[in-house]
Amino acid sequence: MDEKVNCTKCKCGKEDKFLKKLFTIYKPNKDNLIQMLNEIQEHYGYVPMYVQQELSEFLKIPMAEIYGVVTFYSRFSLEPQGKYKISVCLGTACFVKGSQKILDRLSERLKIEPGETTEDVLFTIDQTRCVGACGLAPVFTVNGEVYGKATVQDLDKVLDKLLEQEG
Amino acid sequence: MKTLEEIHKIRENKKKELDLRVNTNADTREKHILVCQGTGCTSSKSPDILKNFKKILKEKNIENVRVIKTGCFGLCAKGPIVIIRPEDTFYAMVTPNDCEEIIQTHIVEGKIVERLLCKDIDGSKAKSLDELSFYKKQKRIALKNCGVIDPENIDEYIAFDGYKALETVLKEMTPDDIIDILSKSGLRGRGGAGFPTYKKWEFTKAAEEKQKYVVCNADEGDPGAFMDRSILEGDPHSILEAMSIAAFCIGANKGFIYVRAEYPIAVKRLQIAIDQAREYGILGKNIFNLGFDFDIEIRLGAGAFVCGEETALLESIEGKRGQPRLKPPYPAVSGLWGKPTLINNVETYANIAQIILKGPEWYSSIGTENSKGTKVFALGGNVNNIGLVEVPMGTTLREIVFDIGGGIPNGREFKAAQTGGPSGGCIPKEHLDTPIDYESLKEIGSMMGSGGLIVMDDTKCMVSLAKFYLDFTVSESCGKCTPCRIGTKRMHEILEKICDGKGSESDIYKLEKLSKNIIKSSVCGLGQTAPNPVISTMKYFADEYREHVIDKTCKTNECKALAKIEVIPEKCKGCGICQKNCPVDAIEGEGRDIRRINQEKCIKCTTCISKCPFKAIK
Structure with a gap:
């Protein structure tokens, strides 16, 4: 999370090198909005407000339109994501094998709803559609690492381990 | 840049070299260890298996054995899968630790590692892929190369007649010939609606406009579906070839593949394939020196189911919210940036090259009267x-x-x-x-x-399944038209009410009526089909709905509010396992007592049911 706060618009005054580079790779063409947002989401973990403002100036699109696109697609988020993003697959194959129970348990333990992030920005719960590992259903992933044929007990173990690591 | 002669040469040489992949009697001293690198197997450490094999072969200084990464073999439940060719030995559920044994026993000593063979349904152990009942009734056309070739190596695709169809088309056919072949083949769109493919091509070709586009719809959003992903991961060049053929047919020189960002492996392999094709001069200017220009770009989706709808997909490629457009005009007339655009699904494209090579009669001999292939x-x-x-x-x-x-x-x-x-x-x-x-x-x-x-x-509750699908549609409805945006929400609320035990008979009537209205008045396919899961479950499982609203029970115990978990006294042996596993201490009784469940405390998690060794809880 180190360089993510460095930006042109916040008080740190440091230059946001990533954004500067992005503006040289892409032409200021409206069509590039989603592609650029994908890279921004990947880099920062979310789409910060000041980045939206910069984008708006660069692409000559009103802020409202950018906000509209960001909120339309589930991949983009407006809030910083937790250090550990735990995604429970709710694709049909996982659902019929009981992934809802895993999601419920996760919400219960972290005391947040799916889509939310814990206050200490450690965990984000995400409910995803099919991750394509239907052969291993039900699955959940922690920062992209897949845990297959998962049970509530497996989830507990993983959570315990992560919590211990973080003290 | 490669000339046609050079490509022919690659095909000829590679064909001999790779004969062992498809021919168990191949005349060779080489062996190929194929390791699945599809998403399913990758999730269970198949990249480590690949690495281990390579490392051990190097350490032991074994020659004539190559380790190859391939796309999906299909039997994901038994992954990670390793196949050794030419003998076609099929090893299932391999772990990185098994590599040593496979190399020692199979490669060095020439014996089969019995314990890693795949158990078939009847309990017998299958030695090869063809022996497994899973593969016996299958016929692989779209998946022909998946699990056979290395998807990141264009030469292997070329070896199995890759880009031969494109060459034939550019040299010998007119656009009308292609449309004629597709029409005779009977190929229909594999994305869902089943519109005849040749008609789409014909309409787009007929549009009078200089600039046209070819688009591949790889936004596979259905929960529980991964066909397109496997094709993109296992055989990306087949899509590039088909798109090139389509571009030649309709007169386009620019193509886009719209693929979900959730499929990182597919995206990576597609990009590799595009780069290789450009390097060989198969994409770009003056392809095969035959005066045809075509290039392809990847566009990433950002997680919106509705973008699988063709006009919403076009909006998304243009960088906007993925909201469907009103039809007509159809994309064939006014698509990307208002220009005529041909959109086909991944699987549809995967059939094209083979239809051209093997002929429409071959293709139409497979399948039923109105659905071919x-x-x-x-x-x-x-x-x-x-x-x-x-x-x-x-x-x-x-x-x-x-x-x-x-x-x-x-x-x-x-x-x-x-x-x-x-x-x-x-x-x-x-x-x-x-x-x-x-x-x-x-x-x-x-x-x-x-x-x-x-x-x-039979442990699944159909009402709760219908609710699950409606939940999906509610969150994926783009919000453009009212029937879909609000209608599906209302349907979901009614279903929730029923599952919570608060439903009445009039709710069933309301669901029926709402369904009809949403189907009739929604703008796009998403809304027009959203009520289908409800309609079909109401039709075939009407009893279950009635039980929920009249008797207030859910036989499967899936609807928690209606479930009542009880111990069957005759079967209970008083072992106490249920009690130990209950997360909320809702089970009462001591020693060898027959246990009771305190309904007030019970959260209906059903853990006790799965833990009871005597099946004494239901």
């Missing part, structure tokens, strides 16, 4: 052999679920199969013998869809 299904849910299957159209559901899928696990009974994802419906037991094609599925209230096929056993 094969269809790929992602078989999942409560079935033994979860994975990817490709069968001729007209294969019955029973054959897919029981012969190929190996039936239902844990001795449970088949209850229903769901096809078409959130747009499709449930098919009950009595329709198991329906031959699967576009029309027959529609007749029984479901649809082909893109090919997700989820099997459900």
